[in-house]
Amino acid sequence: MLQPLAAPSILGYFALGSALIIWGPWFAMAWGKKSDYSAFFPFLLLFGGFGQLAAALWSYRARAAASAALHGSWAAFFLGLALIYLLATVHTITIPLRGDGWQSLGQWLIYMAVISMTTAFAALAHSVPGFVAQATLAAGATLGAIGLLAGSSGVQQVAGWVLCAAGALAYAVGAYQMVSAPRDAVEYEHGDPGVKVGQ
């Protein structure tokens, strides 16, 4: 029994893109103060985190394996990063200043890069734009890891902009998926939502 549903990766790409477009340029020191994470971490937590997680879990029913792995992994990353910023905001932990070295976050970005490159290769089977967005994301994570492990603010700046570019590409892929209707969706147009496409 096959059950159709709306593509969860639209939400996933929008949530990923939104988080990256905010965090990437801030990480690149293009806007705001070093302590501005206290203001934007709730957005990372709820949209980049829970929004993407919802998309990832619905991707199982959508039979979208790359989407489930990509959005599930980055959802967890942003949930954790937001918790770090929350704990730093309430002075439970101390985090390095923006632009300085940060070993543990650099370590996480190594493995996020490996995972993103793996999901990018999987996405290539169905979607070249999806591959480009995810490969760019992997490149940004790699540069971020190098910048944080080496303590190089210059590499971190480049990494932030590459992550921002990945966010823009993710937006574009999500936007394309939203307007590209399936060729021949099975529906009963007089029925309730779920029986027909849309509400």
Add this chain to the structure above:
Amino acid sequence: MMTTHEEYVHQAYESRHEHDGAAPPARVYLTPIAPPATLGLFGFFASTMVVSTWILGWWGTPTGSPPTMFEIAAFFGGLAQFAAGVWSFRARDPIGSALLTMWGTYWMAWGFLQALGAAKVVDIPPLSTAQPGFAVWFIPLCLFTSWGAIAAIRENLPLFLVLATVGAGCGFVAAGFWAGSPTWTKVGAWLFVFGACFAWYTGAMVLLEYAWGRVILSLGVIPGLMKLPADANRPGFRLSAPMEYAGGQPGTRHAP
């Protein structure tokens, strides 16, 4: 006098035999989903690599690193892996549903412990100090992961290697934390590093075979011992023929 339950059973039995004497036909619905194991294995891979390499002293400091390390582990190795384990019930995967869920709960529990340590509610001693209260965590993890390894002998070699190395690693780590022996703990951490690399391979192997519709990374099948055919080791081999309605929405076909 019959009880309510007995009346119900009696009426149902009589009703069945009044019609055609046969039991009503059972319906089995099979609904395909994307493989949940990949997200779980990726969460395990990343979290285990970060923490194990820290234990091995490859990076960071003994007390300075955990306060900014546990948060992503709690969500990636924890919540995400737990969710993948729960979805594995729908995938009819007894190994994934048990072990991904169990390891997800471990990482969430470890994150919770580290959070209490960061808040100075509990004292987390260094690796060189005996910690029987933490060592005992790894006894059930060792038992169930090793049992999963035995079950995986019928599945594929990469999954068996994940569970065998991690199960053995749990034994060494349990002994290391119980005795306050960093040497034993580091032997366990080395096994975890190998297990994490096997976990990435297994997750990527499943993901790429599903996405491309053919074997990309060898599935590591030992012919005769494991359920899959020997051709599953050959890149390019079409292992499955999924039911799809090509023009439909996601759910009726494989989706990006």
